[in-house]
Amino acid sequence: MGSENNILRVNNLQTSFFIDGGHEIKAVDGVTFDVPEGKTLGIVGESGSGKSITALSILKLIDSPGKIKGGEINLKGENLVDKTEKAMRKIRGNTISMIFQEPMTSLNPTYTVGQQIRESYKIHQGLGKRESTEKVIEMLKLVGIPSPEKRINQYPFELSGGMRQRVMIAMALACNPELLIADEPTTALDVTIQAQILELIKELQDELGMSVIMITHDLGVVAETCDFVAVMYCGKVVEYAEVKTLFKNPRHPYTVGLLKSLPRSDIDQLELIPIKGTVPSPDNMPEGCSFAPRCPFATELCHDHLPDLLEIGDGEQIRCWIYTDDWDGDPEVKVYEP
Amino acid sequence: MSLHAESTAVPREKVESPRVKSIKDFFRRFTKNKPAVIGFFVILFLVFLAITVSSFSRFDIIITPHDPSTVNLVDRFQGPSSEYWFGTDHMGRDIFSRIVHGMILTLGIGFVSVIMGGIIGVPLGIIAGFYGGKIDAIIMRFVDVLLAFPGILLALAIVSILGGSLINVTIAVAIYSVPGFARIVRGSTLATKKLEYIDAIRALGATDTRIIFLHVLPNVLSPIIVNATLYIATAILTAAGLSFLGLGAQPPAPEWGAMLNDGRNHLRDAGHIAFFPGLAILVVVLAFNIFGDGLRDALDPKMKN
Numbered sequence: 143m144g145s146e147n148n149i150l151r152v153n154n155l156q157t158s159f160f161i162d163g164g165h166e167i168k169a170v171d172g173v174t175f176d177v178p179e180g181k182t183l184g185i186v187g188e189s190g191s192g193k194s195i196t197a198l199s200i201l202k203l204i205d206s207p208g209k210i211k212g213g214e215i216n217l218k219g220e221n222l223v224d225k226t227e228k229a230m231r232k233i234r235g236n237t238i239s240m241i242f243q244e245p246m247t248s249l250n251p252t253y254t255v256g257q258q259i260r261e262s263y264k265i266h267q268g269l270g271k272r273e274s275t276e277k278v279i280e281m282l283k284l285v286g287i288p289s290p291e292k293r294i295n296q297y298p299f300e301l302s303g304g305m306r307q308r309v310m311i312a313m314a315l316a317c318n319p320e321l322l323i324a325d326e327p328t329t330a331l332d333v334t335i336q337a338q339i340l341e342l343i344k345e346l347q348d349e350l351g352m353s354v355i356m357i358t359h360d361l362g363v364v365a366e367t368c369d370f371v372a373v374m375y376c377g378k379v380v381e382y383a384e385v386k387t388l389f390k391n392p393r394h395p396y397t398v399g400l401l402k403s404l405p406r407s408d409i410d411q412l413e414l415i416p417i418k419g420t421v422p423s424p425d426n427m428p429e430g431c432s433f434a435p436r437c438p439f440a441t442e443l444c445h446d447h448l449p450d451l452l453e454i455g456d457g458e459q460i461r462c463w464i465y466t467d468d469w470d471g472d473p474e475v476k477v478y479e480p
Numbered sequence: 481m482s483l484h485a486e487s488t489a490v491p492r493e494k495v496e497s498p499r500v501k502s503i504k505d506f507f508r509r510f511t512k513n514k515p516a517v518i519g520f521f522v523i524l525f526l527v528f529l530a531i532t533v534s535s536f537s538r539f540d541i542i543i544t545p546h547d548p549s550t551v552n553l554v555d556r557f558q559g560p561s562s563e564y565w566f567g568t569d570h571m572g573r574d575i576f577s578r579i580v581h582g583m584i585l586t587l588g589i590g591f592v593s594v595i596m597g598g599i600i601g602v603p604l605g606i607i608a609g610f611y612g613g614k615i616d617a618i619i620m621r622f623v624d625v626l627l628a629f630p631g632i633l634l635a636l637a638i639v640s641i642l643g644g645s646l647i648n649v650t651i652a653v654a655i656y657s658v659p660g661f662a663r664i665v666r667g668s669t670l671a672t673k674k675l676e677y678i679d680a681i682r683a684l685g686a687t688d689t690r691i692i693f694l695h696v697l698p699n700v701l702s703p704i705i706v707n708a709t710l711y712i713a714t715a716i717l718t719a720a721g722l723s724f725l726g727l728g729a730q731p732p733a734p735e736w737g738a739m740l741n742d743g744r745n746h747l748r749d750a751g752h753i754a755f756f757p758g759l760a761i762l763v764v765v766l767a768f769n770i771f772g773d774g775l776r777d778a779l780d781p782k783m784k785n
Binding site: 230236239240241242243247249252253262266297313 | 502612613675676677679680681682683684685686687690695698699
């Protein structure tokens, strides 16, 4: 991709889990994407497509039996894959922060909100209770929590889901990270609160100038918040494009299928159009393109050989045989009619 | 931002320190459980009595005018009376004095052995649960070996090796309580480790030591406290059992298990010799059990409010 100011470049990341005496399950298999500075990258995909494992891999929080097998995670020119655990700890929460899916369980029930936000300051800036209290209150104000002086002494169980997610965001942003990874930050919240939290993340992004990786399975969230999108399927990025391009002119049959399956308000529609078939199980991956068994255009080539991630057009990437010279199916294949 | 529609605050007049509040909450929940409160006061009273009698001879003479180990063959096999509240045994020793003086032995063995067991068992359990893998396998197999022996048999074996004495009984009971601690703590650690807030705090860059001490330990503390309390009861029973078998306290120490054994030969004609030490064991063990149950309920975060 042309842009030189990428804060993060992930290149051919491979994360596998080794279970039952060495049996390998490839959760993330060759993921490549860039996160431009100050922009938001959306990672979409269904459950089990490797979104969250990608996020945890970036922070190197993969627990045994999982392992980052190869690839590069390039943060401002430094490859995180080679970093020691000690060096990673300095990066976590400081340069890269993460917020999690479940605000109900992502806060420690035995500590007050204030104590938990204070952790960030204690870990990275060595601040004591007195020095950090003011900062904690400021942080709570920033994430839109009313009367922070009172909230600071409350326990997580005294707060609603939306409030807790705000506290999570405050914890993550306490040390001014340059990159925020939000792993389905709104999945557990109801729709109105979802909109508020997304808006809050956007506002804070503008204010603090950070980049965001937004992991979600909700294309609506992507359309609203992201600048770039990486579509994941079975541990691989199948399409990477600017958000407008992706919605206007999706190229990969999987992306097309996803967009087609959304309910539309502009035409009369009796039924939704699903993508037929199911996701192959990770220990029984097809040899060729992992989407081939469900793809309406798949040929023998697709079933037998895995396509590479190709760069087409302006910064777009796609993993599909249709867009290569080797394509042996219908040359007229037009995958999307707007 | 017009984002504050979700305000949840319970209106509160003044902001209380969270520590004070949680302690108050705990007391409120605990005092609702009347039997547990009674158990607590029984324990408190017995501990107070044991310490008073063994440390202040002036009070000792008031509470127990008869010396617990003075043999008085003229007054042997006396039933309970105003002179000898619980009667006398086959050597004419005052049973009440012996029970009161035996209290410090019994409670001492209970507390010391459980604390020793906890000091060894809790770190083993946390390390096994937190790190998993080979470390877990090694620690837990060791614990399984200990657990494979029936408790009293294990204690018996240890005492036979070390020789019969009160200190050795304490050590034996401590070793015997290690597996329980390790397993319970490991289980709670496993459950806690999987929670998202541990991931969240790791994602903030916390070290393992920090996570273990500040975020895992407080969350496994309630099962530790509850089980320590319940284990004291078991420890007292085991120690009494060993003394009953003659492996613990040596005569003339007024250990309750040993006293029970003394009374065994005279059950038919002088049942009170065995009855009162047995009753004492029953009361103490029951008090610890009920208190432990109450603690468990009060410390359970699911029962908040």
